[in-house]
Amino acid sequence: MPSVLYFYSSSEATLSYEQQLNYHEKYLETGDIKFLHIIANSLRKFITFRAKKLTDNPDDLLDLIEEGYLLTIKALKRYKKNKGMITTFVCTAIDRGLKRYINNNCKNFVIPEKFLRYILIACHIQDFSMVSENHHLSDEEIADRLMISIEAYQYAKKLYSITPILSLEEIISFQHFYTSTHDGLPPNYQDVLPCVDYDVENLTTNQYYDKVDKLLNNTTKKQREAIIIRYGLEDGQFKTLEKTAEILGCNRQNVDALIKNGIKRIRNNIPNLDTQRQI
Template structure:
């Protein structure tokens, strides 16, 4: 979809006409939707379009225009309206969050799957990784970029450029690690031959791939637990309400996700 600032602003103004629902209105509409009332379904969707926008904005600059993200989120919203059950004991917006998030992230995943480095660059990237881990085992520490370049008999700048290319789907504004204030963009601007730069760049690249090996539900739970989406970490109980599951069920999924991340990290 081709979008412009004007088209985005026009859409935001349009959905601003729909008022938020009170708890009583929400319950009444949900009952009508269950009874097959299509007008009630449409109104419930319209009155929650702003929720989709708020979630979509958190996923900007990752490969899709905002209106495309909103469109995918709206599909998730429609599905949430169809599936919502008042017996779940939570507000509709809480329940719909998962469906909207799923629609948006799935679209982003499909988009980024189409982004591929040329074959020769992929081969070089794989060779860099193999050399990096071989030297790590040999030295018993993290090798520097210069050491990897020497072992491969290529210019360190060549490795640096390759690593930057491999980061194209990762935002430069993302923090490299929890305990580090530098963003990836700031590290790139620093001394490229430093061990810290090479180590953090590799870790960020690996982290992106590790999360990609989790299921959508696992990604959602890990993201919610650590507040990756909105900076607000949630408890197991809060996530259980979002997904209409038991606390223990969420804990098991979380545990398995961590096991998968750890296992893949060891053999990557």
């Protein structure tokens, strides 16, 4: 008999909590895993939503969604009625499982850009507060200065904490923030944060182009070209490894190696890069 995955329509699979419980009870009675697939299919959109919150990298997203589906099935096998709502139980399992999966498998993991901006700006705000006021800001104070919710800021911190390696955007921005002058302040402070709003949406645009170019000078010609295309440093369009390989006329594995080695060369040429800043 074909798997329920192939004949069950997830687009029409919205189930109430009572329906979810009913299918789960049928699974417990019969041991037929198709009932768990019916529940999991009803949560497809939810699984996709959780995965999209964890990455902007197209190469990782499909893997995360598929892994999230498998985690859902495993969670449903462990579920008991006294553990609360099925969706809540599954959500916890997905978040924990995807964190482990990212650490073990997504070596080029790139967190969503807006969350990365929050973390970078928070580092800067914290440094400035320590220098000017000798005061370590709380999460609530930083979120208030960023004009975002405390939940959004803490979620950004959580994502940043599980990133296995620095993304290119982090390398560029951390080097900019932590090249300090003799008084401990980043250079051109007013250029970085020109207004009280901290210009969150435009922080990593024109003012960093010259810094990007200098960093890329540490790479070979092929590495530089692969990084520029992959991360959209000229046209602003992030590309998958497959698309980058197509443009360069080589295979995905070669592109992946070029980018990894290029970023490694950049990191090795950035003195005193501290990736464990306390924010």
